[in-house]
Amino acid sequence: MSSGGPKTRTRVLEATWRLMEERNGQGVRMRDVANAAGVSRQAVYDHFGSRAELMVATARYGDEVRGLEERLRGYRAAVSGVERLEAFIEFWGNYIPEIHGIARALLAARESDEAVAAAWDDRMRVVQEACRDIVWRLQRDGMLAPWWSLEEAGEMLWSLLSIGNWENLTLERGWPVSLYVTRMQELTKRAFVRDRE
Structure with missing residues (x-):
């Protein structure tokens, strides 16, 4: 597992979105996101310095992909x-x-x-x-x-x-x-x- 580039970032955002929907927003941890995205927890932190930053980026990403x-x-x-x-x-x-x-x-x-x-x-x-x-x-x-x-x-x-x-x-x-x-x-x-x- 590596930190990767833009593809890793996208996988992390998509995994976060999916987990948030599946779990109704409950208990989505950085570790869960890393596992779902197939990356290390450090890779998630490399792209998003905090969980709050990840959540904000995920919501914005959803808007971006929906045009x-x-x-x-x-x-x-x-x-x-x-x-x-x-x-x-x-x-x-x-x-x-x-x-x-x-x-x-x-x-x-x-x-x-x-x-x-x-x-x-x-x-x-x-x-x-x-x-x-x-x-x-x-x-x-x-x-x-x-x-x-x-x-x-x-x-x-x-x-x-x-x-x-x-x-x-x-x-x-x-x-x-x-x-x-x-x-x-x-x-x-x-x-x-x-x-x-």
Whole structure:
């Protein structure tokens, strides 16, 4: 077993993702990852200085292999706040099913595992930034409903788009993802966008 190069790094990240899903985020140690990847524990540490760094890199790797940057193109190209709101919900509602396994694992383990919490916080920070950007653009466009402050609107939007809400509607209640996206777009526009007079 050796530390290897980029291929070893990729094997370690893939093994970590798989173990996190299989174990629902519980008890995934560096030794377990090394064994699953077929490398030494030292090789894992050579690529990732700590378990927290490994967990964060794993979550980011999942986004990378799923083409996150390309999939955000429509959101980033949208000029108005309303267009960005619709585009982000379209993206996010369709992306959650692809990351749901790892998201559940991170959610399940984050309360008792600082490394997992770091990975969750890192990924949620990206969603929070998108929500803040959306409400900032709504305000810039004069379209943010007057009862919202920027901070409260960003936090509420982020909360509405939580994975738990997605699960309740799609997994528990059986909504198709397309219905979730449509209804969430309608709901958030009613909640955050000023009435056109």
